[in-house]
Amino acid sequence: MDGTNFRRAIARTRLAPVAAFPKRLMRVAKHDARVISVSAKWLLTSREHHNYTYDLTKLSREHLAWFVSVTCDVPVKQVRTYLTEIEEDEPLRQHIEQATAASDRRGLADRRVRYARRIGWYAIVRATRPKHIVETGVDKGLGTCVLASALLRNAADGEPGRVTSLDINPEAGYLAKSEPWASVVDLVIGDSLASIKALDRPVDLFLHDSNHSTGHERREFQAVSPKLAPGARLLTDNVTVTNVLAEHAEKTGRRFLAYRETPAQHWYPGDGIGIAW
Template sequence: MNHTRFSRYVAASRLAPAATLPLRLGAVARHCSTTVRSSASWLVRSREHVHYSYDLEPRNQEHLAWFVATATGCRVDAARGYMAELRDDEQLRRVITEGLVRSPRRATIDPLLRYGRRIGWYAFVRALRPQFVVETGTNRGLGSAVMAAALLRNGGGTLSTVDLDPRGGELILPPYRQVVRHTVGDSLSFLNGLAERQQPIDLLVVDTGYTAEHERAELAAATPLLADHAVVIATKSYCWQELSGWSEDQGRNFLHFAEEPRDHWYPGVGIGVSFPSVAARAGR
């Protein structure tokens, strides 16, 4: 019996699970050995225990360019150009790397700059050219610095960012600090206070990561503050349905980009984006 006929016989028989067990074990073993190797390498070379940093696979970066282009309406070659712009920004790399080395949390931080999904944040700011960006969840301020660099490259716009941790924002350094207002406090109180500013939010980045209920509350608080053409980004859409559900309620579009970290055991998170219809965007 040749191999093809044997395969058909096995597939049609009750013996299929047992007969294919060696093949399935081999597939699992290959996958696990790759994960074990990357995990062992990371354990030796990295200091991080949370907020893992990594670069993205080249193929994944191409997917991200199309993702940005779809959500913003820009050309995909423009999105690729924005992403390359960030990768080639030596001044930003030097400033952030020096900030990582001096950080009060340097004992648990790798002194290497890896943008991950934030390369997409930069491209969103460059493509949308927002005048007012709001970020909840500053943490170290890597994403804040990246978006500030995009605002400076745009020639206008400001970023307001908030975090409960008083240590947060240590990477928001000159010259990027000039377009950033960093607040230490509760994100919901912060968003409610923005109503007094009377400036609509053009781009909202929700990155607090507390609970699904908290993200839902942030979206509710931000809803009346958003410009009609506003774009909303959330990090936790890979595990929560808050942004997709809110988008449906608001008559908006939703997409999710899944990260593929390069040379890292962590599977990554991604970018969830809520954006208006083409008609609404054209009326901006």
């Protein structure tokens, strides 16, 4: 009996789990060694403790392009152009690096600029040309800068817009307080639900990225519903944790789709984008 037939014979006996154990162990060990290596490198080189930043794998970036193409009804080639725009925006990149280095919070932030799924936010804004975006949850303002950069490009094309960025932390948004990005940003400090209820103009694009509890996320979508403009889109940065936006979409007669990112060379499994339209 040759080796192949012998292995097949063993596979049909009670010894199969024992015989397969060394190979299974090697596969697990190889996987864990890679994860430990990536994690150790991150611990030694990164300063971040939350809102992790990273690049996407090439495959994940391509899936993101198709996600935006389908949900915004634009050709995927155009979406790829938008993704390249934000990735090659050198003035924004230099600003973020310099502002991070000068910030009081530089001890908890990486200077290297990596947008992850936020390039998808940018592409959605470029594709849909919203007049008014509302973003809840700002932190240092990286995502706000990405949204503002898209709005500035839209304005150059003759379709201006603004982003209202809501956060309860008075120190939030330091990256978005410089020109030209600040020229299209209204930073509001306070409770997101109260701030949403106080909005005085229709919302074309709403992004939940604040308190990620299920109850709060649900209350934000409920609060913004009467403020939405016709054809408005709803986004959540919490799609890998809750099903809130999908449930809201079903109740309100919208379509829903989710994208999950894959970080390149990072221990964190990634977040995603949920969109209802």
